[in-house]
Amino acid sequence: MTDLSQATTPRPHRPLSRQAVMSKRRAQMRRIMAESVRAVLLLVIIVIFLFPVIWMALAAFQTQIDIISPGWGFTPTLRNFDRVFSEYNFLRYMGNSFLVAAVSTALSLLLGLPGAYAIARFHYDWLGVVLLAARIVPGITFLVPWYILFSRAGLNGTYIALILSHMIVSMPFIVWVMVPFFEGLPLEVEESARIDGATMLGTFVRIALPLSVPAIMTATIMSFIFSWNNFMFSLVLSGDDTRTLPVAIFNFITYASIDWGGLMAAAVLITLPVLVITVFMQRYVVSGLTAGAIKG
Amino acid sequence: MAPHRTTQTRTSIIHLRRRFQRLSFILPALIFVVVMMAFPVAYNGWLSFHEWTGSARRAPEYVGTDNYTELFTQSDRFFPAVKRTFLFTGVVVTAELVFGIGIALLLRDAFPGHTVVKTLILLPMVATPVAISMAWLLMLEPTIGVFNKILRDIGLTPQPWLGSQSQALWVLMAVDIWQWTPMMAMITLAGLLSLPEDPYEAALVDGASSLQSFFHITLPLLVPTLLTAVLLRSIEALKTFDIIYTMTRGGPGFSTETLNTLAYVRAFEYFRLGQAAALLVVFFAIVLGVSVIFIQMRRSVSMRQAL
Numbered sequence: 001m002t003d004l005s006q007a008t009t010p011r012p013h014r015p016l017s018r019q020a021v022m023s024k025r026r027a028q029m030r031r032i033m034a035e036s037v038r039a040v041l042l043l044v045i046i047v048i049f050l051f052p053v054i055w056m057a058l059a060a061f062q063t064q065i066d067i068i069s070p071g072w073g074f075t076p077t078l079r080n081f082d083r084v085f086s087e088y089n090f091l092r093y094m095g096n097s098f099l100v101a102a103v104s105t106a107l108s109l110l111l112g113l114p115g116a117y118a119i120a121r122f123h124y125d126w127l128g129v130v131l132l133a134a135r136i137v138p139g140i141t142f143l144v145p146w147y148i149l150f151s152r153a154g155l156n157g158t159y160i161a162l163i164l165s166h167m168i169v170s171m172p173f174i175v176w177v178m179v180p181f182f183e184g185l186p187l188e189v190e191e192s193a194r195i196d197g198a199t200m201l202g203t204f205v206r207i208a209l210p211l212s213v214p215a216i217m218t219a220t221i222m223s224f225i226f227s228w229n230n231f232m233f234s235l236v237l238s239g240d241d242t243r244t245l246p247v248a249i250f251n252f253i254t255y256a257s258i259d260w261g262g263l264m265a266a267a268v269l270i271t272l273p274v275l276v277i278t279v280f281m282q283r284y285v286v287s288g289l290t291a292g293a294i295k296g
Numbered sequence: 297m298a299p300h301r302t303t304q305t306r307t308s309i310i311h312l313r314r315r316f317q318r319l320s321f322i323l324p325a326l327i328f329v330v331v332m333m334a335f336p337v338a339y340n341g342w343l344s345f346h347e348w349t350g351s352a353r354r355a356p357e358y359v360g361t362d363n364y365t366e367l368f369t370q371s372d373r374f375f376p377a378v379k380r381t382f383l384f385t386g387v388v389v390t391a392e393l394v395f396g397i398g399i400a401l402l403l404r405d406a407f408p409g410h411t412v413v414k415t416l417i418l419l420p421m422v423a424t425p426v427a428i429s430m431a432w433l434l435m436l437e438p439t440i441g442v443f444n445k446i447l448r449d450i451g452l453t454p455q456p457w458l459g460s461q462s463q464a465l466w467v468l469m470a471v472d473i474w475q476w477t478p479m480m481a482m483i484t485l486a487g488l489l490s491l492p493e494d495p496y497e498a499a500l501v502d503g504a505s506s507l508q509s510f511f512h513i514t515l516p517l518l519v520p521t522l523l524t525a526v527l528l529r530s531i532e533a534l535k536t537f538d539i540i541y542t543m544t545r546g547g548p549g550f551s552t553e554t555l556n557t558l559a560y561v562r563a564f565e566y567f568r569l570g571q572a573a574a575l576l577v578v579f580f581a582i583v584l585g586v587s588v589i590f591i592q593m594r595r596s597v598s599m600r601q602a603l
Contacts, residue, residue: 038402038407041402042402042413045399045402045417046413046416046417048474049416049417049419049420049474049478050416050419052420052428052431052432052435052474053419053420053423053428053431055431055434055435055442056427056428056430056431056434059431059434067434067440068440070445070448072445110324111324111325111328112325114321114322114324114325115321115322115324115325115326117321118318118321118322119322122318122321124322127322127325127326127329130329130333130334131325131329134329134333135531136531136583136584136587137333137337137580137583138534138535138556138559138576138579138580138583139535139537140535140537140556140559140560140563140576140579141336141337141340141576141579141580142332142333142336142337142340143563144336144340144343144563144569144572144573144576145335145336145337145339145340145343146332146336147350147563147564148339148343148350148569149336149339151350164332167328167332168332168333171325171328175325199317200314200317200318200321201317204321225422228424229422229424229425229426231425231426231537231538231541231542232537232538232541232560236564245424246424246425246426246427246538249426249427249430250426250542252430253430253433253542260434260440263430263434264430264431264434266427266430267424267426267427267428267430267431268427270424270426270427271423271424271427271428274422274423274424275419275422275423277422278415278418278419278422279415282411282414282415282418285418285422286414286418286482286486289418289421289422289479289482290479290482290483290486
């Protein structure tokens with residue numbers, strides 16, 4: 001595409017021959033063609049990626065009869081949302097999800113930030129390798145032993161079990177994001193702080209952390225999203241009172257006849273916070289999702 | 297002699313204190329790793345040589361390598377699950393890579409609405425997988441789903457989709473490709489934007505077409521980034537659980553059962569914890585093996601490029 005735009009950049013004044021005018025026009029035509037092809041392709045891509053989400057949102061505002069009927073039209077209703085809150089106890093699950101995501105993220109930061117700093121500054125490379133291994137080990141490998149141990153300790157179905165299990169995803173992820181960032185911070189500032197008598201902890205808290213706010217934002221946002229979306233750990237470890245949203249919504253489809261409208265309303269409600277975060281924090285989400293893949 | 301000695305002990309005390317301070321940074325993380333990760337993995341290995349239903353009244357019973365023999369010689373679900381896991385991973389990662397590169401190329405140059413498009417295509421991968429699965433379930437529903445509605449409206453035969461043993465796995469692949477192509481696109485795009493300009497200018501001078509410069513400059517330069525992206529995606533794809541379990545639970549029949557869902561069913565539906573543990577050891581070995589192959593490939597590529 002670059003060569004085409006280069007071809008149409010205006011040259012210094014020179015009377016153009018008929019042929020030159022023709023080829024210039026042809027190049028322009030080709031450029032317009034290429035641009036419209038790109039616009040059409042982009043439109044198709046957006047439609048494909050958004051369609052399921054839009055369809056979900058549309059169905060959330062339809063009655064069961066409208067969803068089941070072979071026609072396309074419907075009269076919007078809010079009854080599904082009303083039912084999700086009044087009949088299916090959704091507020092409770094939402095609270096559970098929020099609590100587990102917030103606490104597991106906070107604790108993961110508490111453990112992961114100093115850990116990542118130590119790996120970057122004091123070269124505990126082996127710990128980095130161990131935490132990387134956590135990303136490779138299938139989560140279900142931990143789940144069987146946890147299930148046994150948590151039930152022995154009477155912790156099955158408690159928030160503690162859920163929070164600890166979600167941390168197994170967030171903590172290594174936070175380290176994975178933070179280590180390259182800490183390594184990239186200039187050493188000089190921290191060294192001069194040390195010479196001025198700051199302790200190791202003081203340097204970390206007052207110098208390194210404030211300089212790392214963007215990376216910490218990325219780590220926090222992604223860790224929250226991972227926990228909010230987590231299904232498998234919660235499916236096994238949550239109880240009736242501690243059930244999180246993904247498990248609650250999965251239980252919808254075990255009823256004999258599926259309440260599609262309610263199901264889609266629930267799906268919209270669970271997806272909404274994540275969508276809002278993504279739209280407003282797009283930059284951090286992108287850097288979180290591509291973390292570790294870009295560095296040479 | 298004596299004063300020298302004191303300075304030595306003092307420096308060693310300072311040294312020790314510093315070491316301790318440094319250790320205190322990683323200690324909480326380390327304890328977590330040992331208790332929550334290392335111990336479970338070891339316990340899992342131990343359990344794989346035992347048979348246990350998880351009952352508190354009956355202790356795990358040592359059975360030697362029976363669980364592994366059962367897996368490799370008697371189970372008629374293990375090898376099909378291995379095959380499906382690899383088929384699923386191979387197909388989705390390849391498709392995601394190809395589509396991802398295409399989308400990244402479309403998004404490389406800025407245009408009006410560039411950021412909006414980049415934000416919108418993030419939706420499939422950040423949206424809660426279970427919620428997304430539910431939306432796909434509705435769309436794929438044979439009688440009321442939108443896909444069959446469209447097929448009927450344009451006069452084609454409606455399809456059973458997830459209800460068919462031959463189609464279900466492919467439908468799940470399509471959902472996974474929908475979900476994760478944006479990830480490949482984002483990583484490729486970031487890689488594209490970090491490429492040097494010089495080779496392109498040289499190619500332009502030499503009169504290379506844009507297709508030529510893509511295959512001879514862009515693609516080779518992108519290989520390390522793409523390999524990492526493929527590695528990350530392959531690890532995740534081998535472990536895919538959410539969409540498979542929520543949409544088909546491994547069915548119909550066992551036609552969409554992968555290693556992860558098989559292990560889940562054995563552990564938490566049949567409560568054959570020893571058998572599940574043995575399966576998990578094998579599963580872990582497979583994922584580790586695939587990761588090592590990719591990491592080696594990436595290392596050799598970056599070494600060749602450095603030369």
